[in-house]
Amino acid sequence: MNTRALAANVLNQVVEQGVSLSQALPAAQQELSPKDKALVQVLCYGVLRTLPRLDFFCRSLMKKPLTGKQRNMHFLILVGIYQLLYTRIPSHAAVGETVNGAKALKKQALKGMVNGVLRNFLREQDSLIEQADQQDTLRYCHPGWLVKRLQNAYGKEIAASIMNENNHQAPMWLRVNARHHSRENYQKLLNDVELSSIVAEDTDNSNALCLEKATDVYKLPGFEQGWVSVQDGAAQLAAHYLDAQPGELILDACSAPGGKTVHTLELQPQLKQMVAVDADAKRLVRVQENLDRLQLKATVIHGDAAQPNSWWKGEQFDRILCDAPCSATGVIRRHPDIRWLRRDSDIAELVSLQKRILDALWAKLKPGGVLLYATCSILPDENEQQITSFLQNTPDASIIALSEQCNPGEKGRQLLPNESGMDGFYYAKLQKSL
Numbered sequence: 001m002n003t004r005a006l007a008a009n010v011l012n013q014v015v016e017q018g019v020s021l022s023q024a025l026p027a028a029q030q031e032l033s034p035k036d037k038a039l040v041q042v043l044c045y046g047v048l049r050t051l052p053r054l055d056f057f058c059r060s061l062m063k064k065p066l067t068g069k070q071r072n073m074h075f076l077i078l079v080g081i082y083q084l085l086y087t088r089i090p091s092h093a094a095v096g097e098t099v100n101g102a103k104a105l106k107k108q109a110l111k112g113m114v115n116g117v118l119r120n121f122l123r124e125q126d127s128l129i130e131q132a133d134q135q136d137t138l139r140y141c142h143p144g145w146l147v148k149r150l151q152n153a154y155g156k157e158i159a160a161s162i163m164n165e166n167n168h169q170a171p172m173w174l175r176v177n178a179r180h181h182s183r184e185n186y187q188k189l190l191n192d193v194e195l196s197s198i199v200a201e202d203t204d205n206s207n208a209l210c211l212e213k214a215t216d217v218y219k220l221p222g223f224e225q226g227w228v229s230v231q232d233g234a235a236q237l238a239a240h241y242l243d244a245q246p247g248e249l250i251l252d253a254c255s256a257p258g259g260k261t262v263h264t265l266e267l268q269p270q271l272k273q274m275v276a277v278d279a280d281a282k283r284l285v286r287v288q289e290n291l292d293r294l295q296l297k298a299t300v301i302h303g304d305a306a307q308p309n310s311w312w313k314g315e316q317f318d319r320i321l322c323d324a325p326c327s328a329t330g331v332i333r334r335h336p337d338i339r340w341l342r343r344d345s346d347i348a349e350l351v352s353l354q355k356r357i358l359d360a361l362w363a364k365l366k367p368g369g370v371l372l373y374a375t376c377s378i379l380p381d382e383n384e385q386q387i388t389s390f391l392q393n394t395p396d397a398s399i400i401a402l403s404e405q406c407n408p409g410e411k412g413r414q415l416l417p418n419e420s421g422m423d424g425f426y427y428a429k430l431q432k433s434l
């Protein structure tokens with residue numbers, strides 16, 4: 001097993017065949033030692049974070065691009081350049097192991113070519129880097145359409161800082177299960193096993209801790225007993241903003257893998273019922289797994305949130321969480337493939353799906369009830385603009401403050417990934433008139 005060849009194959013699948021990294025990577029990591037597993041992960045994440053830059057270097061150093069059956073060799077070269085530029089692997093080892101990767105990919109005859117390109121890169125890197133820094137897509141390593149959308153939404157400076165943040169690894173956030181421990185108690189338990197953590201800045205985010213250094217979940221005290229879960233700080237705000245009350249009927253309409261369903265149940269043990277719906281049957285299995293690990297109960301339904309009449313039991317909900325399908329542009333740090341798998345044209349389609357879901361769910365909300373709209377997007381089309389147009393078209397809807405702690409003037413809230421260590425997210429809380 002040559003780790004560089006394995007990484008090249010994963011990258012080929014993601015970039016050329018549109019397979020998601022979360023699907024392609026685990027399949028390639030089977031049977032690897034923990035050390036090799038970690039290396040393949042670093043190489044795949046790293047190359048996807050810097051793809052257009054590495055592509056540019058490779059193209060500049062070759063007379064013609066590698067295509068067809070030789071395409072995986074293109075990705076092997078990118079893996080090689082990535083190691084030379086962004087890792088501490090000594091250059092002779094990086095070049096040697098990458099060249100051996102050609103043999104593992106059954107392209108023995110191309111070993112010399114790979115060696116030559118990598119050595120030329122070492123010689124010419126300064127001038128190539130200077131050229132790359134002159135183009136926005138190469139400098140920020142985001143597709144041109146997304147650079148433009150972010151610059152239009154936030155201006156050049158903030159967009160640059162968001163994109164730089166997207167190119168870094170996200171921190172590991174924990175959600176302490178309020179049914180077992182206070183956050184302060186759990187922080188002490190973490191200290192006992194030499195894991196340092198920081199409390200979330202936001203006062204609403206009362207269960208959130210950010211680890212200073214990521215760790216294996218099984219090293220977390222009481223992970224298997226459900227004392228703690230891994231969930232980004234921004235995602236944890238959903239259950240606090242939803243603020244479910246005793247005796248209520250709650251719908252989590254796009255629930256899989258269930259992070260927000262279980263958090264809501266952790267916070268409010270006296271619900272009448274929690275209904276967790278999702279359109280993806282495979283992802284719904286993870287909702288049940290999460291419920292089981294945490295020993296919580298919900299009614300899990302495979303259904304389309306845009307067509308609730310096919311699964312709705314006839315009683316309107318007190319509160320609805322609509323964590324809508326979205327561009328996921330707020331979580332690029334965690335899923336570096338998103339920016340290459342998404343297309344500009346996806347955004348309009350997503351906006352229209354979100355609208356259909358919102359309209360359909362609104363009819364299933366009690367008068368006086370609350371709907372929390374959430375996305376892990378940082379594009380205004382899916383967020384403020386979506387909610388503004390919903391409010392214009394829905395006379396019995398008004399937007400209310402997300403929590404008592406929130407400034408009443410701040411209605412919807414756009415969190416950006418460059419602000420507080422948390423993912424990019426959007427929240428808006430809507431109330432139906434009595």
Ligand SMILES: C[S@@+](CC[C@H](N)C(=O)[O-])C[C@H]1O[C@@H](n2cnc3c(N)ncnc32)[C@H](O)[C@@H]1O
Binds near residue numbers: 278
């Ligand atoms: C952002 S994810 C939800 C994350 C989840 N709320 C959590 O915290 O773990 C969006 C979910 O919407 C689901 N989805 C997409 N279209 C849907 C539809 N029409 N009806 C219901 N669920 C849908 C996807 O399968 C996906 O699981």
